[in-house]
Amino acid sequence: MPQRTLVATMGTDDRQVLPAMRLMPYDRLVLVAAEEAFESAGFRRLEAIEPLLHRVPVDPYDFLSCLEAVRLAVREASRDGPARMSVGGGSKILSSAAILAAFQEGVEAWYCDPEPIRLPVLRGIRLVEAFAREEQTLGRLVRGPVALDRLVRSAARHGLSRYLATRAVRSLTAKGLLDMQVVEGTTVVRPTAVFPALRPHLRGPPGKA
C-alpha cells in the first residue's frame, strides 16, 4: 500500500505546518527543522497529534546542507509513495532550500504562511531530466580545470563523438555548470562554483538488472 508523505519545514511554531496538514492528506509526516525547534511548544503540540512523525534535524543557517537534507527526505518519502511538501516554515534559508528542493525533485509544494499558495512545480520533472545523456557523461568526467581537447578525447573513450562532446561542453556552459577560458592559446574548461552541488544530478548510466 503506497504511503502518502507530507514533508514540512518548521520553525519554533506550528503556524505554517497545521494548515498544510489540513490541506494535504497524508499517511506519514516528516518535519524538517533545527534541533531547537524539536524542543519547542509548537513541536510538542504537533507530536501530540502525530506521535509517529519523523524528524529531520538541519542547520537552518546553512543553505546547502538544508537543501541536501530536504532532498534526501523527499527522495526517501517518494520511494514509499507520493510525497508533497509544505515549505513555508522555518528559517528563511531552510524555507528557500526547501523551495529549491521541490523544484529539483519535481515534488508538489505549497507555501503555507499561513495561507496556502501552490508553487508552480512540474510534478515528476526532476533536475536530472534537464541533462541530456551526453551532458551527463561529459559532466561526470570533469573533476577540475581541463583542456577542452583532453576532455573531448576522454569523452571519446566513453562513447561520445567529438561533435557530441563539444556540444555537451557548450550546453553545460550555458546552463552554468562549466566555464570556458582561453589560456595561452588553449581552451580550458573549468567547473563553476555551483558545479559540485549539481554534480550529483548527473546520474551514472543505468546498471545491470
Place this chain on the structure above:
Amino acid sequence: MTVLFGTLGWRPQSLIPSIRGTEGLERVVVYHSDHAKSREARSRVIEFCRSLGVPASGVEVSDAFDLLHCASQIRSDVRKEKASGSSVRFNIAGGTRLMSSAALLVCILEGIPATYVHDETYQEIPLPLLHVAYGEGLTTKQREVLGFLVNNRDRDFTETSLAKSLGVHKATMNHHLRELERKGAIERLPDPDDARQLIVKPAPGMDLLIG
C-alpha cells in the same frame, strides 16, 4: 555588463559582498519593504554604490507579504533587463522570508544565477540553479495549451472545446492534457452543469510558470 538584483532587509551587509564581487557591474536594483529600517538599509546600499560610481535604485515592494505579487513584480523587472541584453544575477539573502522566497522562485523559473550571503561570515554562496528557464520542462505544445488555459482562466473548457479553440485534433489534445495532468499543471474538475463532462483548468500557481 551585469545588473545585480537583491532583496534587502535591515542589513546592507547582506548585499554588499555581491556588489563588491560582481564583475562588470552596470547597475544595482534592490527590493525592500516599507519598514523604516529597510528604507535606511536601502539608502546605505545606494550610498555605497554611489561611492563606487555604480547607479543603484530601490523598489519598495508595496506588499512585502504576498508571495505571488512579489514574484510577479520581480519577474517583470528581471525580464525587462534580460530583454535589453544585460546579464542578470540575484542576491536573495535579505528581506522578509516571503520576499526572498519570491526572488528565488523567479530565479528558478527564469534560470537566473542566484546567491545568498552567509549571516556570520558574509561569504557569498552561489545557489545550485541551472541557467535555463524552468518552463522548458514542458514541450512547446504543452506550453501553448497551458498558456491558453491560464490566459482564459475565467472560461470553462472541456477537452473537446479546448481542442476546437486551439485548432487541434481531439486525440492530440487528449495526449497533451494527459501529459500536463501527469505533471500537475492542470486539473480536471466536474462540470456543475453537466455531470458527464469534465472542465479543464490550470492548476493553482501555473500563472507564474507561464505568465
